[in-house]
Amino acid sequence: MVLEGLAGSLRETIRKISRASYIDKDTIKEVSKELQRALLKADVNVKLVLELSSTLERRATEEKPPAGMTEQDYMIKIIYEELLKILGEDSKIRLTEQTIMLVGLYGQGKTTSAGKLAKFFHRKGLSVGLIAADIHRPGAYDQLEQIARQVNVPFYGERNVKDPIRIIRNGLAEFREIKVKIIDTSGRDSLNQELIEEIKGIKREFNPDEVLLVMDATIGQQAGPQAQTINEAVGITGVIITKMDGTGKGGGALSAVASIHAPVYFIGTGEHMDDLEVFNAKKFLSRLLGLGDLETLLEAFKETEITEEEAEESMNRLMSGKFNLKDMYDIWEKFAQPGIMRKMFDALPLAKMPGAGKIGSDDIENAQNKLNSYRVIMDSMTFFELEHPEEINAKRISRIARGSGKDENDVRNLLREFKAMKNNLKAMKGNRGFKKLMRNQIKAGNFGLENIEGL
Ligand SMILES: Nc1nc2c(ncn2[C@@H]2O[C@H](COP(=O)(O)OP(=O)(O)OP(=O)(O)O)[C@@H](O)[C@H]2O)c(=O)[nH]1
Ligand SMILES: [Mg+2]
Known part of the structure; x- marks a missing residue:
């Protein structure tokens, strides 16, 4: 599982805090340093790490635990709350009529996630249609068509047409009666102007209700700047983090999420269409920290x-x-x-x-x-x-x-x-x-x- 390394060090830090007989300046400093090391090692952005540790030190020094709570537990609570800020507040995707556009770089899992999302909404009793607007990747049409068949929802695509706007317009018209329309778009192996212009054009033309960034959990430090550029171009409304089942540090993806202030709606945990989990930041973090509920x-x-x-x-x-x-x-x-x-x-x-x-x-x-x-x-x-x-x-x-x-x-x-x-x-x-x-x-x-x- 991604973030396993970070989870291990965070749990160790928390164990140390709860074992400490008291919390003084030295303890606070030590905990802060330990957190810094753990986060940096997990590839979390340096600036974010420094912000987090200085907030932690300030709060732990200035704030007093409320009645009924020990200093140790309060310190753990502060760490929990500050880490939660990175993940963002819990926010769920609406279960209503909507158009969803998926964006992201090459191979991050957009097409797979389109299928998983379709299955998710279908299960919730909403009609779903998948639109293939990836005009670059050879085989993108066939891939999505096959996925649509697999999850049993209608598919719209135009083979060999190189104009995504035209495909989407026709697709949306075809899916007039359908509640949730999901648009799969092209990726590139690195951020370039062509991709930005393409997704910008789609966003301008159709103004989808949700623009979801699909991001591989194991992506490194470059995730942050990439997410920010995409966000400036199209306004990301939510994130799907894929490949959580892989091995990797995961801190890059976390930093990216923190930098764009968009909620993580889902995490992908495998290649199958069922491998999609609704993301709950609090539960996720508690699990990561080994805090239970x-x-x-x-x-x-x-x-x-x-x-x-x-x-x-x-x-x-x-x-x-x-x-x-x-x-x-x-x-x-x-x-x-x-x-x-x-x-x-x-x-x-x-x-x-x-x-x-x-x-x-x-x-x-x-x-x-x-x-x-x-x-x-x-x-x-x-x-x-x-x-x-x-x-x-x-x-x-x-x-x-x-x-x-x-x-x-x-x-x-x-x-x-x-x-x-x-x-x-x-x-x-x-x-x-x-x-x-x-x-x-x-x-x-x-x-x-x-x-x-x-x-
Ligand atoms: N293990 C695992 N594999 C995943 C997950 N999501 C996607 N994949 C795999 O990642 C690979 C790329 O997925 P795609 O959905 O094709 O990615 P994409 O973003 O559409 O890629 P392009 O269309 O080329 O930009 C495929 O082999 C998927 O099976 C996941 O959550 N876990
Ligand atoms: Mg694709």
Whole structure:
């Protein structure tokens, strides 16, 4: 697969970030340098690489992660967002009546993509017609005619006619009743004025709804300037990147896409007519970075996000010395809902990687079980007990254990943890540094008792 090399180095960088114990200036610099090397090695345009790394450094230095997100994850998020800018926003081709013109250099996959597109629209229930306007390549007519037969859509061409405008005009007239008209055009082995004039003429005459640049993924650095020249001539509205199944660096094609600011609609992944994938920049990038479904992860973070006021309020309650089991219960209810942890975990395949230094499946399981078990125990307590845990004697412990179906030891453990937490809070009362730390802890959603006990 194209971009395999880049994917490997990017994943390594991300693993490093998530393993880092903190993110400081040196870490940021190191990550930035590493990204630069990876991108340059993959043939991404130098200017683009420098822009990306300086934006990354600036953002990582200036921005603070939102509540509920660690510095490490935020750094990864910045990298994700900046790389996403290269790929452009997700934009899909419309499923309506339209005329599509394919442009691109020799052998990039225009004719093949015309067939794949025809099949795509046909499957979506739209009638499609293919028009052969490549007047240069010997055999272009036969190639498209054969493809049309293969995907079972009507074909229009005029063998031996050397005027693409005339062919297209007749073709469009013939296909009056057809919804999607796809025009295959000529390529050249390098950009030349003749090709530019030819596609410019077609564009001027018919003003197609979409002008799609067909570009081989393995094309090198020259892709950028070529795409820009074609874009200036005809205004590219979208891109099809072909031969993603090949081997190659792929950075040239990425740079070209970034330079023309047109969405990638599809990627071609093989020679067959079915080998066309609708391109989704976010999914593609997440896959490339080995992040799994990052969107889901961000959603999970959003759910745990709390406002400054809420954090302040919880903190004041914690610090007031009146902290009781009910407060602890409320906090768990609010921030340790079952599902949120699981969701975050599922969205973070990194966490499952050996040696990634993140929470593992067992940790999640244990934490979840512990919280659930504590909750069940607290459900069996009376309001009086929740508000006055110090009044819970052996007799009450025995009743709570029976009521919750737990061991008396479990109840004692819960009370012990609560007591330790409360003592720690009391000891830290009036300590401004601690107050600040607590506020951040609360904002970050870290309510694990171990975080506080370990202070
Ligand atoms: N592996 C692979 N091969 C592809 C893909 N797309 C096209 N090809 C192959 O690339 C070669 C060139 O494809 P064409 O569709 O003829 O390219 P073109 O841009 O029309 O070329 P000209 O008409 O000569 O300018 C053919 O052998 C195709 O089978 C793809 O996504 N993957
Ligand atoms: Mg062709």
